[in-house]
Amino acid sequence: MTWRRLFRPAAVALAAQPILSIVCGFAVAGLAVLASGADPVQAFSALFQGAFTNPRAFTETMIATLPYIFLGLAVALGFKAGLFNIGAEGQFYLGAVFGVFIGYSVQGLPGIVHVPLALLAGMLGGFLWAAIPGIIKARTGAHEVIITIMLNYVAFQLTDFLINNRGPLADKTSSAPRTPFIQHAAQLPILIPGTRLHAGLFVALVAIPVVWFLLSRTTVGFQIRTVGLNPSAARAAGISVGWTLVITMGISGALAGLAGADEVLGVSHFMPPSFSTGYGFDSIAVALLAKSNPWAILPAAFLFGAMRNGATFMQLQTQVSADLISIVQATVIIFIAAPAIIRWIFRLRHTPAAPVQLAKTDGGATI
Amino acid sequence: MDLAIEWDQVHALLGENGAGKTTLMNVAYGLVRPDSGTILVDGNPVVIHGPQDAIRLGIGMVHQHFMLIPPLTVAENVILGHETVRAGGFVDQRAAEREVRDLSQRYGLEVDPRARIEGLPVGIQQRVEILKSLYRGARILILDEPTAVLTPLEVADTITVMRRGKVEATTRPSETNPAGLARLMVGRPVLLRVDKAPARPQRPVLELDHLVVHDDRRRVAVDGVALSVHAGEIVGIAGVEGNGQNELAEAIAGLRPDRGGRVLLDGQDVTRATTRHVLHGGLGFIPADRHRMGLVLEHSVSDNLVLSTFDRAPFARWIIRRFEAVLEYAQRLIKQFDIRAESPSQPAGSLSGGNQQKVVAARELGRQPRALLASQPTRGLDVGSIEFIHRQIVDQRDAGLAVLLISSELDEILSLADRVAVMYRGRIVAILEGDAIDRERIGLLMAGAA
Numbered sequence: 001m002t003w004r005r006l007f008r009p010a011a012v013a014l015a016a017q018p019i020l021s022i023v024c025g026f027a028v029a030g031l032a033v034l035a036s037g038a039d040p041v042q043a044f045s046a047l048f049q050g051a052f053t054n055p056r057a058f059t060e061t062m063i064a065t066l067p068y069i070f071l072g073l074a075v076a077l078g079f080k081a082g083l084f085n086i087g088a089e090g091q092f093y094l095g096a097v098f099g100v101f102i103g104y105s106v107q108g109l110p111g112i113v114h115v116p117l118a119l120l121a122g123m124l125g126g127f128l129w130a131a132i133p134g135i136i137k138a139r140t141g142a143h144e145v146i147i148t149i150m151l152n153y154v155a156f157q158l159t160d161f162l163i164n165n166r167g168p169l170a171d172k173t174s175s176a177p178r179t180p181f182i183q184h185a186a187q188l189p190i191l192i193p194g195t196r197l198h199a200g201l202f203v204a205l206v207a208i209p210v211v212w213f214l215l216s217r218t219t220v221g222f223q224i225r226t227v228g229l230n231p232s233a234a235r236a237a238g239i240s241v242g243w244t245l246v247i248t249m250g251i252s253g254a255l256a257g258l259a260g261a262d263e264v265l266g267v268s269h270f271m272p273p274s275f276s277t278g279y280g281f282d283s284i285a286v287a288l289l290a291k292s293n294p295w296a297i298l299p300a301a302f303l304f305g306a307m308r309n310g311a312t313f314m315q316l317q318t319q320v321s322a323d324l325i326s327i328v329q330a331t332v333i334i335f336i337a338a339p340a341i342i343r344w345i346f347r348l349r350h351t352p353a354a355p356v357q358l359a360k361t362d363g364g365a366t367i
Numbered sequence: 368m369d370l371a372i373e374w375d376q377v378h379a380l381l382g383e384n385g386a387g388k389t390t391l392m393n394v395a396y397g398l399v400r401p402d403s404g405t406i407l408v409d410g411n412p413v414v415i416h417g418p419q420d421a422i423r424l425g426i427g428m429v430h431q432h433f434m435l436i437p438p439l440t441v442a443e444n445v446i447l448g449h450e451t452v453r454a455g456g457f458v459d460q461r462a463a464e465r466e467v468r469d470l471s472q473r474y475g476l477e478v479d480p481r482a483r484i485e486g487l488p489v490g491i492q493q494r495v496e497i498l499k500s501l502y503r504g505a506r507i508l509i510l511d512e513p514t515a516v517l518t519p520l521e522v523a524d525t526i527t528v529m530r531r532g533k534v535e536a537t538t539r540p541s542e543t544n545p546a547g548l549a550r551l552m553v554g555r556p557v558l559l560r561v562d563k564a565p566a567r568p569q570r571p572v573l574e575l576d577h578l579v580v581h582d583d584r585r586r587v588a589v590d591g592v593a594l595s596v597h598a599g600e601i602v603g604i605a606g607v608e609g610n611g612q613n614e615l616a617e618a619i620a621g622l623r624p625d626r627g628g629r630v631l632l633d634g635q636d637v638t639r640a641t642t643r644h645v646l647h648g649g650l651g652f653i654p655a656d657r658h659r660m661g662l663v664l665e666h667s668v669s670d671n672l673v674l675s676t677f678d679r680a681p682f683a684r685w686i687i688r689r690f691e692a693v694l695e696y697a698q699r700l701i702k703q704f705d706i707r708a709e710s711p712s713q714p715a716g717s718l719s720g721g722n723q724q725k726v727v728a729a730r731e732l733g734r735q736p737r738a739l740l741a742s743q744p745t746r747g748l749d750v751g752s753i754e755f756i757h758r759q760i761v762d763q764r765d766a767g768l769a770v771l772l773i774s775s776e777l778d779e780i781l782s783l784a785d786r787v788a789v790m791y792r793g794r795i796v797a798i799l800e801g802d803a804i805d806r807e808r809i810g811l812l813m814a815g816a817a
Contacts, residue, residue, distance in 0.1 A: 218686045219678035226674070229663045235622060236652065236660040237675040238643030 018289050018296070020342050022303065025332035032327050033320055043320040050313025051306035057313075059197040063267060065305030067092070067276075069204040070259035071283030072301050073211045074126075074252045076292040078144075080215060081248040082228040087133060087148025088256040089280025090155030091126040095257025097159055098125030100264045100271040101169060103182030111185040118186050119203065119261050126257020127250045129155065134249030138242030144249070152280075160273055171270070179271040188266035198266035207255065212294040214251070224248050256280065282308075285333050304329070368404075368534060370527060372507070379523035383552050383749040387532040389431065392509045396428040397421045408507075424507075427500025431512040431747065432658070433492050437485035441478055442467040445499045470498055486583035489656065489743075490608025490775060512747050520545060528552055545778075549750050561754075563761045566785035568597035572633055572769035573619070573650075573738040579627035580611070580618040588614035590793035591628065594771075596738060601760065601770040603784025604795075605809050608775045611793035613655060616742045616773055620652045621645040633737055646675050651736035653727055655743040655773070657720075661727040664716030668708050669697030671715045672730050696733075704729035705755060721752025728756055738769040745779060757783060777813075781806060791815045 030040035051061050071088045078085035085091075099122035106114065133147035162169040164177045171180040188198040215221035226234045227244045235241050259279065264271055286304050290296035307329070311322035335342050368391065372378045382388050393399040395406065397415035405412050408424050415421050421428070435444050442463040451459045467480040476494045484492060500508055520526075520540045528535040528551040535551050550556050573596040580589035588611040596602045606612055617623040619630055621642040630638045637645050646652065654660035662671050673682050673693050681692040697711040706725045708718055715726055724744065731739065741760065745753040760783060764770055774780050780787055787799045789812040797812050799805070 217688055219683045219688055220686055222670070222677055222688060226663055226666065229665050230659070232660045233663050233674070235642060236620065236654050238641070238646045239675075240641070240643065 014291075015296075017339055017342055018291065018300075018336060020346055021289070021332050021335035024335045024342065024345065025328045025330075028331040029324055029328040033324065036320070038318060038320050043314055043318045043324065046314040046317040046320075047307070047310040047325075049310070050317075051310030054313060056195055057309065059192060059195040061302075061306045061309040062197055062201060063305075064309045065302050066200050066204045066266070067259045067263055067279045068283055068286050068301035068304045069297055070207060070255050070262065071280055072286035072290060072297040073207055073294060074255035074259070075283050075287035076290060076294065076297060077211060077215070077224070077255065078248060078252045079287060079292040080221075080228050081224045081244060082231070083137075083245065083248055083252070084145050085130065085148055085249065085252050085256075086145055086284065087130060087151050087155075087253070087280075088259075088283050089276060089278070090148070090152035091129045091253040091256035092260040092263075092276050092280045093155045093159050094125040094129040094253075095122035095260030096125075096264045096271050096275055097162060097169070097260075098122050098257065099261025100179050100182060103186035103265055104180040104270075106186075107183060109183075109185055111187075111189070114183065114185040115188060115199075115265060118182070118265055119258060122257045122261020122264075123254040124257070126253035126255070126260065128253070130253020130256070131246055131250040134246035137249075138245045144245075159271070159275070163271055163273060169271075177273055181270045182265060186265055187269060188262070196267060200262040200266040203258070203262060207258070208294050208298055211255070215294065220247065282329065285329050288333055288336050291336075368529075368532065370534070373525075376524040377522050379526045380529060381526060381548060381552055382529035382535075383751070386529045386552070388529055389511055390532075391529070392428065392511055395421070395509060396426060422503050422505075425505055426507045426509065427503060427505025428509040429493065429496040429500060429511060433489075433496050435484045435492055435495060437483070439484060440480065441482050441484065441487075441495050441498075442480035444484055444495055445470075445480075445502050447499075449503060467498060467502070470501060474498075474501060482584065488609045488613045489746075520548075530554060553750055561757045561761055561782045563783075564765065566600040566764065568600040568785070569767065570598055571595040571631075572598050573740075573771060574631040575615075575619070575628070576631065577628040578615070578618060578625060578630060580614045580623060581626050582611075582614050587626075588793055589618065592790075592793075592795050593628075594788055594795060594798070596769040596771045598737070598767045598769045599764060600785045601764050601772055601783050603780035603787045604771065604773045604790050605777060605780045605784075605787055605813055606775065606790035607813050610790050612742070612773045612775075612790055615790075616652075616655065616740055619645075619740055619771075620650065620654075643675075646734075646736075649737035651731035651734060651739040651741075651768075653724075653731055653739070653741040653744050655746070657724055657727055662715045662723055665714055667712045668701070668706065668715050668718070668726055669693050669711035671726050672697045672700050672711075672733065674730060676734060700729040700733050703733075704759070719749075721748045721755075724748055724752060724756065728759060732759060732763055736768070738771065739763065740771050740773075742773045743775065744772070745774075745776070753779075777806065777809065780809070789813055 026044070030044070033040040033043045050057060052058055071092065074088050074091070075085055099118045102118040102121040106117070109117065129151065133144050133151060136142050136147050137144045161167055163179050164170060169179050171178055188200050191197045191199060191201065215225065223239055223244050226239060227241050231241050234244070260276070282304055286297065286300045290300040307325040311325045314320055314324070315322040370391070380388050380391070390399060394401050395415070397417045397420050406415060407413065413424060415424070436447070442460070445467050446463045451462050453459045464480040471478050471494070476498055478491055478494050478498065484495065487495070497508065523540055525537065525539060526543070526548065527537045528548060530552060546556070575592050575594045578589055578592045579587060582588035590611070592615060594602065604612055604615070614623060618625045621637065621640050621644065625638050628638070629636055632645065632648050632650055635648060637648060640648065658664065663674065670677070673696065676682055677688065682689055682696070694711055700706070701708060701711060704725045706729060707722050715723060718726065728744065739760070744760070745756055748756070760770055760772070772780065772783055781804065784804070787804050787809060788795045789797045789799070789809055791813060792815065799809065
């Protein structure tokens with residue numbers, strides 16, 4: 001994508017709404033800070049310091065951005081097929097479990113083989129976990145939102161079972177419930193010495209064009225988008241809607257699993273209980289903010305990474321709760337989902353665009 | 368633009384797509400504000416700000432694209448917004464169903480109040496729309512593109528022809544004929560009868576062997592249909608909508624599991640084949656509902672033209688799409704089928720109805736099928752597009768295509784079909800050929816009276 005294309009009037013109009021939604025999100029959060037008796041200017045400048053200007057803040061922001069990129073892509077891909085994958089969190093767990101298992105159990109491989117192998121294992125874990133709701137939906141018409149939510153809890157309990165003190169993946173030498181550390185060869189190399197920024201950054205930066213290519217240049221992507229836009233027409237044209245749903249869920253899960261494996265191999269190097277802290281759920285907001293455009297996932301994920309990373313410092317510095325960023329995230333999504341409000345506030349002209357579609361009722365159960 | 372509609376009259380408003388009919392009617396229904404001029408009801412000037420005002424004045428409108436909620440039942444759709452609420456905020460379902468049943472019997476619009484809209488054919492959905500207007504106390508009913516079996520000459524008392532936003536002529540059925548109306552609409556003489564040579568049928572291509580198909584509510588919708596369509600002939604299925612035609616078409620196309628009998632395509636048993644298999648086995652399929660099943664409106668014209676072949680050579684290599692090949696093919700079809708599009712990358716939804724349908728026809732005929740299943744191929748289209756699509760179907764017949772034409776427009780059947788099968792309540796009640804093809808007789812058979 002060239003710069004000129006990026007700044008076409010159409011592209012600017014498309015980006016205006018998410019950007020203005022972010023502005024409004026911060027404005028509402030600022031009011032909340034005021035209401036709690038603190039100074040919003042102080043709070044937001046502390047948030048900015050914590051995210052960017054403190055020592056090592058920028059690389060930590062990048063580290064927090066990485067899972068959002070993979071998971072945002074995962075959720076966005078689901079949206080393209082009209083699927084609402086709320087199960088990214090659970091698929092993230094399964095990816096981490098598969099990744100950490102290959103990471104510590106396989107020995108004697110060089111890093112150049114071991115790292116990709118463990119990442120692929122993570123993708124496989126996510127793929128399989130997400131294919132389950134795909135198959136159930138395709139076979140029975142059950143709504144993926146329900147099944148993926150339920151499978152999240154199964155995933156949490158399953159990992160707890162696997163890594164608790166007596167679990168099959170537990171480190172028997174440790175008193176804390178956790179898996180063994182992965183082999184040194186399985187670690188994603190550190191990019192900047194003295195920081196935690198790891199080579200997973202490159203994996204994430206490759207994942208974006210790959211997903212874009214998949215969606216816009218391949219037959220599979222065309223099938224996914226066709227099913228998402230009009231399942232009846234897809235069926236009448238001979239496209240197997242069921243198979244497309246399964247494969248979409250699978251690929252979406254593979255991306256989420258990649259996030260989990262990337263986190264294990266790059267940051268923690270082992271898997272503790274309660275591994276993710278809501279990355280998978282936040283990513284629904286990332287995908288919505290990016291309007292499911294793979295390229296737009298990058299800035300959206302970066303925003304969420306920065307907020308997550310800066311929040312702790314803000315709380316330390318100003319006593320404003322780190323939960324403030326949840327207010328920002330929530331209001332941003334409300335404004336994204338209700339474009340009419342943004343148009344009204346900023347007096348924008350109405351350019352009829354495809355609405356943000358959360359879930360499609362295609363004869364299956366609806367909620 | 369002046370138009371006066373009298374009580375107890377069916378006033379037909381005719382015109383090509385884009386002539387301004389829908390806009391005018393939207394003004395009457397309060398959806399569009401007039402820039403100038405007045406509307407009078409019973410001689411009193413009225414201001415209609417929105418549909419609520421229109422309904423209060425007794426004006427009901429049935430839109431071209433129905434305003435129904437698919438997962439709800441007929442009764443629920445009819446009473447929507449005017450529900451009888453019982454204590455505790457519950458809708459009185461039983462009362463609603465009774466009222467709707469009474470209403471439908473009073474006006475002879477037979478419909479099952481408990482059926483879900485999504486499972487109903489378009490013709491029945493239209494009845495529901497009419498019932499909805501009547502339920503709300505409509506005294507003036509506007510039907511936008513009703514397109515049923517009725518033609519203006521048969522039902523109208525007065526006919527007004529519009530062209531480019533102006534009244535071209537106001538006349539009575541007794542004073543005109545179809546060709547005359549068409550000339551007024553288009554502004555030039557139009558060929559109504561399709562010019563065609565006698566059919567020269569060859570071997571059978573599409574054979575239906577005592578096919579039984581169930582509808583969404585698991586009732587028998589197609590009841591032992593036996594029919595064969597030969598290469599080089601057009602077999603028309605005439606019938607009032609809702610007599611099993613949709614289920615028949617969907618079963619042939621592999622979209623609906625057949626419960627009994629066999630479907631043979633080119634001698635191959637495709638009874639249980641997938642849609643993909645049937646399409647690639649040589650069936651061209653023009654579905655009845657082009658917005659829902661024929662097109663992906665958000666996709667470009669060129670993507671719609673390869674909707675069923677996008678993953679085959681030359682349009683794809685392995686899983687990589689080859690856009691040059693798609694574009695080249697699209698440009699060829701756009702030219703061949705006279706699709707009026709600014710560019711092949713334009714979204715299909717931005718085309719006019721006629722051009723949208725040409726995209727569907729071009730896609731299906733462009734694959735060079737051996738049999739064509741065309742369901743309501745010209746519903747809601749302007750005269751020019753109808754003429755064009757009919758021409759294409761006849762030309763392909765002459766080139767050896769076997770055509771099964773399902774249409775509730777009797778005129779379409781009469782002008783295209785070489786043999787006519789009349790469908791009534793899921794059965795083929797007669798197959799007429801040659802001189803036996805007679806409008807009155809078919810009409811009687813369609814009504815189940817023969």
